[in-house]
Amino acid sequence: MSVDFFARHEAVLTQAVSAAATRGYWSPFTEMPSPRVYGETANDQAKAAFVAQRNSPFVLDADSQAGTYAGAEVSPFDGPLGMTYPRLSVDALIESSKQAWQAWRRAGPKVWVGVSLEILHRLNRASFEIAYAVQHTTGQGFMMAFQAGGPHAQDRGVEAVTYAWQEMSRIPGQAQWIKPQGKNEPITMHKHFSIVPRGIALVIGCSTFPTWNGYPGMFASLATGNTVIVKPHPGAILPLAITVRIAREVLREAGFDPDVVMLAVHESGENTAQELALRPEVKIIDFTGSSANGNWLESHARQAQVYTEKAGVNQIIIDSADDLKSVARNIAFSLALYSGQMCTAPQNIYVPRNGIQTSAGHVSFEEVAAAIASSVQKLTSDPAKAVEVTGAIQNAVTEARIAEARGLGLPILADSVLLSHPEFPLARVRTPLVLQATPDHPAIRREWFGPIAFIVATESTDQSIALATGLVQEQGALTLAGYSTSDTVRAAMQEAAELAGVSLSLNLTGAVFVNQTAAFSDFHGTGANPAANAALSDSAFVANRFRVVQTRWHA
């Protein structure tokens, strides 16, 4: 290739390898939308470009303008985006991807990794553009759209490339095998080991975190020499369309067929994902979405390695606390953040019905519940600030779910109220609904995606732990949080979390929230409960995306 992208990014890769090993804080990108870092005019340009893009066809690149167009995204803030995207048939996607693979598969690990890191670098430069795209498809507040959709998603992309590089690096290109034969000449064999990518990888995007959840699989597959077909959720195409556009630019510059990365756009209701997923040429699938669809892929796309992140019930166990207020504040923020539309957002909060110990003495169940409810209401008392935290509701189904939860007849601790967005009067903005429930109520045994939480009065912390971890194994979970001032109880929570296979956050009262994970330090998901069959990112996430084929001969 004309530019040595590997050399350009090798220093960052070395740091990334070290960060993944020590798991301290590290990122190659700046998470603040700083004009100094991203350019003084970056925000204004991106905003203007977004406005200009609305109601017109999205230009992926010159080669992709033929054919039909599709797209009917609706901004949760201000209505239809009006964008359309070039659209290809499943046959055409597979055929072009196969073609592009022929040269790509031969390029080898350094080129795959170099190109991947260059794409991520350019995605970072486009963080403002991506932020507007993420905001107006997912409903995230701008700051979250920038951070989670931009640098944090890019971090997860770099992380996947890093693990891919490590695994590929462990295969020597050549070896000499010299076996002693006593007094006779040794037997000598030359051996050549080739990294052989599996073929076409399919990435099935979600509507809430299209880039954050899409990049790990996309870059794990690309960096191991596979071609990638990116199929966005019909409700959140733009962020991945920009991603694919940038990937194709870099691929073309590197001398490859840009069809190494393709965009598969379809109308809502069409089964393009299933059609692609069952094609024999598709060897890897990364999916984020519903349990029904994820389980279907795992059962039916048997020709592929399938990595899924599905639904779950995230939970908080409150046993005791130093300062109840800071506990309540932290939990309330977790519930409100992007209106519970994060796959890591807590839903069930267990509190012993006889209350808890705090440094200010004994506090009754009702007082704990009231503290959380009041923190939720306080958080949202200033709508202008609140809407930046809650964002907007991505999908009308989620709004309907709030009504369904209200209809359960459970005591309402904090009601969900409509907030008026100062900038976007059409935005669907709601505060979290907090209900009280008993441990045996069936409602707490399923996911209520959105700003819906249950405070559950349990017999004891032991029951809370048993309930929570049982539900992790039954329904899946990405997060579990615990609050306790007792070493013994915290150890019991950790033991139970490890057995149930869910990561645990203890006594979060400050600026870290259970919803958040940091690339290179926190694993996202464990692959040990029904919420996800893989973790972002570890060796298992990358090691089966390529195979090694050896050739040997006598020296």
Added chain:
Amino acid sequence: MSVDFFARHEAVLTQAVSAAATRGYWSPFTEMPSPRVYGETANDQAKAAFVAQRNSPFVLDADSQAGTYAGAEVSPFDGPLGMTYPRLSVDALIESSKQAWQAWRRAGPKVWVGVSLEILHRLNRASFEIAYAVQHTTGQGFMMAFQAGGPHAQDRGVEAVTYAWQEMSRIPGQAQWIKPQGKNEPITMHKHFSIVPRGIALVIGCSTFPTWNGYPGMFASLATGNTVIVKPHPGAILPLAITVRIAREVLREAGFDPDVVMLAVHESGENTAQELALRPEVKIIDFTGSSANGNWLESHARQAQVYTEKAGVNQIIIDSADDLKSVARNIAFSLALYSGQMCTAPQNIYVPRNGIQTSAGHVSFEEVAAAIASSVQKLTSDPAKAVEVTGAIQNAVTEARIAEARGLGLPILADSVLLSHPEFPLARVRTPLVLQATPDHPAIRREWFGPIAFIVATESTDQSIALATGLVQEQGALTLAGYSTSDTVRAAMQEAAELAGVSLSLNLTGAVFVNQTAAFSDFHGTGANPAANAALSDSAFVANRFRVVQTRWHA
């Protein structure tokens, strides 16, 4: 634990890690049955013990003598072994394994790896005992039974432990995450990362290489903290029973419940494997056997990580050669070795119908075919020597298959003849059957397990390559061999082998045979074609046998 087995084997582990990275020749064990290494009386003692064991119950250990017994193995050399083994119900196996897991899972990587390496070390000391057990269940000649059943199997076990150790070592136990906050205090989190084994692992053994094919999965699972239920093939129980007995001795010495490793014996025809495989507690399955059973496990045991090695059609492509005689000799040995009952044994041999170029000039198809056939016949002209190579036929079904192949009506190039074994008059010993076939004959498109080979007259080497690699993708294969004096043709073979996902041996004419792979250097299987969904051993083979669960809290 009382003895630090990790410390005892750490130096070997360090060498093993380095060997797996460079993939040169390395083994911690001696492959020759040398009295100097294994003890002057080792052979005599093992032979006497084997004779004494016949027709009596096998004592696994004092705790395992209750209950019923099962076992009806038949030596391919001299009839029924008469041994019976303690037998437990599926429920009892699962319950005991679960119990034993509680302390084992907490012990951590160093203990798991230390205990695993100590077991392998003691298995090595028992190589003669295992050799007689392997010989009289599989029908292998004694030397192969010793080497493949003993040190080579143990090598593969150490290799699996080595990869497991590497993957677990990459997870730091603790981390400090310190995120700068501009002029404010940084946010500091402590993080703890636990290696959490999946639970119960099931190893389903085969009748031909019970230890060689059983140890990788068994030790990959054990070294990552899982408990293991070893279910031998009803025709080859003894080698794995000895293995389990030794594993339990070491576990007991290390202070663990010996039920960390259990033996599941059943009568032929009972579906114990399926029953165990579908139990929700079984999280990992390693299987070697038929494609039907392997595919069934992959489709049905969805709660488990399933690693399978199944049937395939191994092939040889002859394009040209320096010295046809040495080619023919090497191929003939590969066909005769353990009577084609190796999963790596070649079956289809493609030769252009217009003949090939050699250093002695052009040689016709008929001459190439005759050279191979005559080498096969020569190899077996001295029955006393031949039987050591061919061993005996393990299963009457294999013998029947030879008759079935003869019945195809294809031209017979070398007929299969009965050989008389000088030591074991009852032994089923047969020379390979070599038939001639056309490329379109359906017989060459399936596996004929046993001493059955087809020499196929093709249009050209191009057609040979296309046929061979097409069949790899369709039916699976563990090995492919090629002979050519042309760089261009060899490169084409390599390219085709990489695309088809099968390892390639080129121009083998000496003391290395396509059937053989060496641990730490050759990957066995690629996981890229239907013959196996995993390779022995690589990161992907071990990395998903455990998960990482993290706990984090504010500093």
